[in-house]
Amino acid sequence: MTVSSWIATWAGLVPPGVAVLDVAAGNGRHTRFFAERGHPVTAIDREVSGLAAADNIEVVAADLEDGSPWPLAGRTFGAVVVTNYLHRPLFPHLFAALQPGGMLLYETFMIGNERFGKPSRPEFLLNDGELLELVRDRFSVIAYEARMISEPKMAMVQRIAARLIS
Template identity: 75%
Template sequence: MFVTDARGVPSTWIVQWAGLIAPESRVLDVAAGRGRHAHFFAARGHKVTAVDRDVSRLAPHAGIESVQADLEDNSPWPLPGRRFDAVIVTNYLHRPLMPTLLDALAPGGVLLYETFMAGNERFGKPSRPEFLLQDGELLELVRGRFSVTAYEARMISEPHMAMVQRIAARRLS
């Protein structure tokens, strides 16, 4: 397992499918938080852009461009015209942003998305429907536009009990 410091351990899903992403390519980490995935991909030699409304927790790294932006206040998308070879989203859901995130992928680019799904409320937060994926929602999101490499909807026990949905998919065109 990839172990890191206070930024946290990268998701096993992200680590498992990181190899789908071409070496040294451009990775966008959405709602990056403390940067556990931004730093993971930067350490692998990728050019990382990390977006969050609070980038103060993101330790600087030569391979990481940090972008402070509120992604939910109806401001324009902070990276207009930019295309990435991978988009990473973990533990974050704002449905109106979904089309923009898919459009930010270059053809052939890889989407790695993992977040909580309906049923998680029995384990705690997030528990509000707007923060929980519905059954099959990630599959529906990419249907017709992506080739799905892997998809799971399941209960996990590490790092804590949760219901999650996760996908690894490649944009077709």
């Protein structure tokens, strides 16, 4: 699967060499993307069969929704990347996992996506302006979009590139 155009566009804001956390990494398309750019990457997902550990890739198998403690407590990263995944109780952990000045790159489906198929349940869809609201006062927003896309498929997405204020 190809790298998200949003992630590819804003990856340049992630300082060279900083550690990157790829949350709900799936088959690791962004894990490999950042590893190839020279970052140490931690990939976390409950299903890790599509993720291969390597010198600069750490794979963490964890269910992020079963009520267990956040598995990376105390660890921080220069960037946190999340695509096509939403579990709202994780936001405090994602923000706490960022070092001062760290980059949040987040892209997932939003309300309105139900007309195109799945995900269609409200718990998997961001509300209007939700990412902006979440980062307000804590992050410097570099880019934000809430729009329909046609590639890789028709969808309503919301996406943000924001830097944690030091």
